[in-house]
C-alpha cells in the first residue's frame with residue numbers, strides 16, 4: 314500500500330472519535346501534571362527550601378575555607394573531609410573541577426547546606442538519590458537537609474562546566 318494524499322478539503326472533515334478521545338486524555342493529563350507541580354512543591358518530601366542569597370564567589374570561597382578549617386577531620390585524595398555539628402551551616406563549593414569539601418553528616422540530623430560555585434555554572438546531583446540542583450556563581454542556595462539513610466553518596470556535576478567536567482565528583486558520607 315502506498316501513501317495517498319488526502320482528497321479534497323480534508324480539514325473540513327469530521328475528526329474521528331478515537332482522535333478526539335486521545336486529544337482529551339492528553340489534555341487532561343497535561344492539566345493534572347500542571348496542577349501537581351505547585352502541589353508537589355508544598356506537600357512533597359525533601360523539596361528545596363527556596364532559600365537563596367546573593368553572595369560574591371570570592372566571599373563564598375572564603376566562607377567554605379573558614380568552614381573547612383573549623384571542622385576538618387581528615388583528608389581524602391587531597392580533598393578535606395569535614396564533620397560539622399548537627400543543626401549548623403554546611404558549605405559545599407563547586408569549582409572547575411571538584412566539589413569541596415567531603416562532608417560527613419549524621420543520619421536523622423538536620424543541616425543547612427549552602428551550595429554555590431566559585432567560577433561557572435555547575436549541577437549538584439546526588440547519586441543514587443534523585444536530587445538535582447543548579448549551582449550558579451553569585452548565589453548561595455540553602456537546602457535544609459535531613460539525611461534519612463546512612464551511606465556514601467556521590468555528588469556528580471550534571472551541568473557541563475569545561476574539559477574536566479566528567480571527573481567532577483564529590484562525596485557526602487552519612488553515618489548512623
Ligand SMILES: [Cu+2]
Pocket residue numbers: 435436470471472473474475478479481
Ligand atoms: Cu561540570
